Amino acid sequence: MKFFLDSANLEEVKKACDYGLVDGVTTNPTLLAREDDDWRGLATRICREVTGPVSLEVFSEEYESMLEEARNLLKLGPNVVIKCPCTQAGLKACRTLSQNDVAVNMTLVFSPLQGLLAAKAGAAYVSPFVGRLDGIAHDGMELVRQLVTIFNTYQFSTEILVASIRSPRHVLESALLGAHVATIPYGVMMGLLKHPLTEQGLTTFREAIYNLEMDKGPQEY
Template sequence: MLFFIDTANLPEIREAKAFGLIDGVTTNPTLFSKEISKEKGDWRDIAADVCREVDGPVSLEVVGLTAEEMIAEARDLVRFGSNVVVKIPMIPEGIKAVSALTALGIETNVTLVFSPLQALLAAKAGATYVSPFVGRLDGLAQDGMHLVQQILTIYANYGYATKVLVASVRHPRHVLDAAIMGAHAVTVPFAVLKSFAHHPLTDSGLEAFLKDWQKVIGTP
């Protein structure tokens, strides 16, 4: 499974890289707005830095609402680096844009996916990734992970190459379920990523081992 980090924050990306766990980055306008408010910088400078920092795919999102606007933005975004994947919203104009960008050889990530039929349209249009938002569905008392399973089944049925990138991840269980189902990738906030390594029994076990070792070496 590929691990993407969902952030536009360079220190977080660098720390995650130090663990050797990060295969790519996903961003969105909200994440950029947070960094701009902190740094008072330009989003283009941040995007360029992120693309240079990461070897794997970096999703950068368009904000236009027509296919023509999205295609023009995509052509601009890919100039940040050969690793740019253009995020396109799941709307009818977005599907038109994905079809056109696929024909141009530009990789895409269809975002804001909340139904299996939306994911099917994205795959038929040639999307590189499709991003089901599981946490937002859970927040409406729906089963986000059931959506992931439906998408994986449909893609397997017809041999679609589109990768399922599980998004809107709220907790480690989302990642565990996605891994069991065979999702290709997850994108997670840094805090969720760090939590994977923690378990209370690990902490208590290590504490016990260290106390016992003090007895071995005779240190009070």
């Protein structure tokens, strides 16, 4: 399973890359707006920092404007993936871009039929938003399960990129269901490493080492 970092913070990107955890990055206008930097320059630096795909989202909701923005976004790095919303205009833009060998991440997917349409339009990725579905008392992981079944049945090359991840549990369930990618906020990604028994074991080891050192007594040289 591939891990993408869901962040526009360059320091988070660098730290996660140092751990070898980043196969790609996803951004959106909200994440870019949180950073005190020109978003174009920031996006360019992220593209240079990461060898994998970097998703950059179009701002417009109209087909022609989406294509124009996509052309400008592609200039920011050779690994740019264009994010389009799962709307009629977004679907049409996805079709046009994919036919011109541009990778598209179809975002804001909340139903299996939306994901199916995105795959048929040639999207490289579809992004089911599991956390937002959970937030309105729906089962976000059920959507992932349905998409995995559909894509496997019809052998789509489109990858399922699980988004709106809120907890390590979302990552685990995505992996168990066979999703191709999880895009994870930095805090959640670091949380994957934590387990109380690991901390307990380290405490026990520290105590044992301390006792061993105390038993040595004065050293003769």
